[in-house]
Amino acid sequence: MQKSTLPHASFAVDFIWVALATAIFIGFAIGAHLSFVIGFDFPLGKGFYSFIQTHGHLQLVGWAGMFIMGISLHFLPRLASVPIAQPQWLNRIVGLMAAGFVLRSVGHSFVPYLTASPSFAFVSWLVVASGALELCGVVIYLALLVNVFRQVDKATMSDGQRAVAPFFLMMHIGWITYASLNFALLLHMALARNVVVAQGWNEFALETFIGLVLMPVAFAFSLRMFPLYLRLPAQHWPVPRLAFVYLVAIGLQLLPSLPPFLERAETPARLLVSVGKILRGAVILYFVWKLDVLTRRQAPWTVFRIFQPGPERRPTRPGLPDYGEFGRFDWLVYAAYVWLVLGALFEILAGASALSSFDLLHSQDASRHTYLLGFVTLLILGMAVRMIPGFVGKKQVAVPMLVSATFWLGNSAAVFRVLPLILPMALFEALPVAVQIAQTLFAFSGALGLLAIVCLAINLWKTV
Known part of the structure; x- marks a missing residue:
């Protein structure tokens, strides 16, 4: 064509x-x-x-x-x-x-x-x-x-x-x-x-x-961009097979949760949803393992280059291809994937709890914000300052220190938002003061997240 x-x-x-x-x-x-x-x-x-x-x-x-x-x-x-x-x-x-x-x-x-x-x-x-x-x-x-x-x-x-x-x-x-x-x-x-x-x-x-949108897009961009931006190994494993299993897991999780199915056959539907959650969590953990973004088990793709850079080239940051001109965007990426692993574990626990007799310690809201505030938002904060300057013809981000600020603000927001929802009730019963602490953390989580986005906006505005 x-x-x-x-x-x-x-x-x-x-x-x-x-x-x-x-x-x-x-x-x-x-x-x-x-x-x-x-x-x-x-x-x-x-x-x-x-x-x-x-x-x-x-x-x-x-x-x-x-x-x-x-x-x-x-x-x-x-x-x-x-x-x-x-x-x-x-x-x-x-x-x-x-x-x-x-x-x-x-x-x-x-x-x-x-x-x-x-x-x-x-x-x-x-x-x-x-x-x-x-x-x-x-x-x-x-x-x-x-x-x-x-x-x-x-x-x-x-x-x-x-x-x-x-x-x-x-x-x-x-x-x-x-x-x-x-x-x-x-x-x-x-x-x-x-x-x-x-x-x-x-x-x-x-x-x-x-x-079907946020997770697949994050996976696809990670596969394509992380080897370049983080010097990860080239992804020469059967990714489409994993994508198929992931789609099966999403189907098991979503289709039985349609309201008409839940109204007519609630028990079988919830069992299928639980199986889907376990499978989806397992697929995510396997993807993170194969991507090697947290474990760094394999040699980066650069070791197989035919032409290696000469000694006259200024050394880059250890293990990375840049000189720090984009700030510590890598911190945000690593943190995002730690939150993704945590979200996958929450998902497996949620599915297992529905298939067995033990009570779940965390709420659905905790799982969702682990994915959205912890993984997706931190990944955007990290990749935006790395990708967008190049898209507009700039060689660095305007204020690298603001990238570090988004790391601390974004992670604090996620911790303050999720932690109060996963602490066991026994802790609150034993230490009543913990209730007030947890409520205060929760109350300020949104403001911290907002400040992280403001930092990103200022940085991109000055860069572009």
Whole structure:
């Protein structure tokens, strides 16, 4: 198949600005408010549950999702050696998604307070419009990528391309499933004159996005970029087989959790979900082991280079290819994968507890924030300062010390958010003061996470 001769589009940095603005002014801001209210036991208020749903949606799609869109629309066409045919659509995607985020954050925040007002219906339909705008943005985004992939000659694909292809296929499925469900749930909410979307379906949608978008994309980029950025070994193992097993695990975890299945056959459905959790956790642990990002068991790919750098080249940081010009981004990457391992262990424990008689010590919320705040957010904080400067033609990040600040703030936020949810009740019964300590940690977790994102925003703004 003949490939396009068009030049590659320049990096659409507006995706990153929208992601950061959404995180700072909406997603993490709401999270900081909610953690403060819960931690210090303030009245929850009428808008509490709508705030939770708005926070969850915008953290997934507005924060992580917009980063994924921006990076993938720059990286994947170059990986495939196929330029985007219609780069003018990039800014339109940004506009659609940004408009959707604004309508969702404003509308869904006010709806609970307008139930007795004539404007209730109007604001509810504004929230529905947010879902429609986001769905349109996602469809255009996926259409651009599908058009790129259609032009790839399957016979000449490299092993590296074949390794990550299943993960990006999952990403496509996850994006369209989540965006469609989100729109349908908002439409149902407006028609039923509710102030929140159906909880069971919303949980299914969130887990779909985490399992089929965030995790596969993180795995794919780790496989492609870590050998280059961290001097890891080249990944010459059967990655597509692991991707297939991961997809089976996600299917076992997601499909039986559909509300109709849970209503008709709750016990068998929950057993299948538990098996899926155990399998998914095991697959994640195996992936981390093979990636070698934490263990460093194997020699880096550079030892097999035919042409080695001469003695006149200035030595780089030990074990890394850079001179520190991107800050300690590697700390953030290593920390992210420690949190991923912890999340996988939580998942295995959660599945095992449902199949046996022992009680689970941690909550579902702890597992989710281990993945989202611990793994995904720290990975974005680390890879953003390493990748984006190069995308815009810069050779270093503006303030390397701010990268260290994001490491300490981001990890503190994750620890403060997760630790109070996994401490055993026996500790609180034996030491009543531990309750107050745990509540205080929880209360400030959101603010610390917000400060970490502000540090990233300042650094990228000065860099770009």
